[in-house]
Amino acid sequence: MNLFDVYPLFDITPVKAEGTFIWDDKGTKYLDFYGGHAVISIGHSHPHYVKKLDEQISQIAFYSNAVKMPLQNLLAEQLGKLSGYTDYNLFLCNSGTEANENALKLASFHNGRKKVIAFKDSFHGRTSLSLGATDDAKLSANINKDHHVVFLPFNDVDAFKNAIDETTCAVIIEGIQGVGGINVPSLDFLRMLETECNKLGVVLILDEIQSGYGRSGKFFAHQHSAIQPHIITTAKGMGNGFPVAGVLIHPDIKAKHGMLGTTFGGNYLACAASLSVLEVIENENLISNAKETGNFIMTELKKMEGVKSVRGLGLMIGIETEGDANLIRKKLLQDEKIFTGFSSGKNTIRLLPPLNITIEEAQMFLNSINTILQQQLIPNT
Numbered sequence: 186m187n188l189f190d191v192y193p194l195f196d197i198t199p200v201k202a203e204g205t206f207i208w209d210d211k212g213t214k215y216l217d218f219y220g221g222h223a224v225i226s227i228g229h230s231h232p233h234y235v236k237k238l239d240e241q242i243s244q245i246a247f248y249s250n251a252v253k254m255p256l257q258n259l260l261a262e263q264l265g266k267l268s269g270y271t272d273y274n275l276f277l278c279n280s281g282t283e284a285n286e287n288a289l290k291l292a293s294f295h296n297g298r299k300k301v302i303a304f305k306d307s308f309h310g311r312t313s314l315s316l317g318a319t320d321d322a323k324l325s326a327n328i329n330k331d332h333h334v335v336f337l338p339f340n341d342v343d344a345f346k347n348a349i350d351e352t353t354c355a356v357i358i359e360g361i362q363g364v365g366g367i368n369v370p371s372l373d374f375l376r377m378l379e380t381e382c383n384k385l386g387v388v389l390i391l392d393e394i395q396s397g398y399g400r401s402g403k404f405f406a407h408q409h410s411a412i413q414p415h416i417i418t419t420a421k422g423m424g425n426g427f428p429v430a431g432v433l434i435h436p437d438i439k440a441k442h443g444m445l446g447t448t449f450g451g452n453y454l455a456c457a458a459s460l461s462v463l464e465v466i467e468n469e470n471l472i473s474n475a476k477e478t479g480n481f482i483m484t485e486l487k488k489m490e491g492v493k494s495v496r497g498l499g500l501m502i503g504i505e506t507e508g509d510a511n512l513i514r515k516k517l518l519q520d521e522k523i524f525t526g527f528s529s530g531k532n533t534i535r536l537l538p539p540l541n542i543t544i545e546e547a548q549m550f551l552n553s554i555n556t557i558l559q560q561q562l563i564p565n566t
């Protein structure tokens with residue numbers, strides 16, 4: 186059997202990883218400024234994470250959600266404490282798209298409505314409802330095309346006020362748009378969304394799958410605006426590579442037995458991984474590290490020739506370049522051995538490194554990108 190060929194691959198085979206570095210099968214060392222798409226939050230193979238997963242797998246790895254699992258309660262308690270959402274309830278699942286799927290379904294259970302408002306350049310996942318709320322027509326097959334979703338321009342107050350009404354079920358927005366090119370919603374826009382949703386009984390869903398878990402310099406990116414959404418979804422950095430996702434739910438949205446469910450969600454290993462991530466984030470002050478190193482990187486990038494604009498917060502950074510961003514990204518990988526991400530629509534390089542990068546590692550990246558940008562500025566002879 187062959188693999189179903191859906192991924193264009195780099196010709197690199199990683200075999201080992203530690204902190205911010207990855208080694209391939211030829212012994213070449215890479216600096217990881219992408220974290221496997223924002224997944225590596227506390228650094229590769231963090232010793233505390235490895236120890237906790239090791240201990241857990243040797244005790245019990247799995248049983249179904251039909252039994253009591255105190256680790257789930259502990260995770261809910263710790264996540265509530267660190268995020269500030271102590272009175273919310275947690276539903277555990279396995280991936281980002283599944284978290285958004287459950288969030289949208291829950292919104293409709295809550296107010297009985299169907300219409301969803303999403304935004305231009307959004308990405309919320311690749312399954313039914315979350316794909317319906319994703320602004321990328323080429324990802325949808327015919328069977329996916331009957332959703333009740335309206336796409337509005339990002340940060341456009343008038344367009345939003347004209348579109349929302351008492352038939353609207355939910356508004357879904359990323360804390361910071363990731364796949365769409367690192368677009369930060371304005372604080373006033375988020376506050377207006379909160380006010381209008383509350384006025385009309387609409388469920389406000391904040392997708393913090395890429396922007397959450399400390400990456401923006403706050404636990405969740407929307408907390409820069411001090412709003413309180415009804416539902417928050419998380420995944421990626423939550424398990425530092427172990428597949429786990431969560432839906433944080435306002436206490437006004439009531440649970441009923443059988444309303445949501447999953448086989449694997451919240452299993453012992455997922456909880457052990459997620460708990461150890463929270464412990465490391467807290468003990469190593471990774472949220473303030475994300476803010477400080479992120480500010481340092483953004484300040485330095487803004488001084489560089491060849492950089493058109495720098496967008497983002499903390500360690501979620503988009504670099505729009507004068508030259509071809511995809512070519513620069515390829516050169517960073519080939520010549521400088523640095524992994525970064527890319528966003529085609531915005532000619533933007535995306536940085537999503539682990540939250541515990543050091544200033545020295547940040548400086549390594551800055552020196553490398555500066556070298557590549559300067560090469561681009563010299564015309565070919």
Ligand SMILES: Cc1ncc(COP(=O)(O)O)c(C=O)c1O
Pocket residue numbers: 222280281282283285308309310311359363364392393394395396420421
């Ligand atoms: C903001 C956002 N939401 C949802 C998803 C989907 O997550 P997953 O790939 O785990 O289903 C992603 C993945 O890139 C994302 O960036």
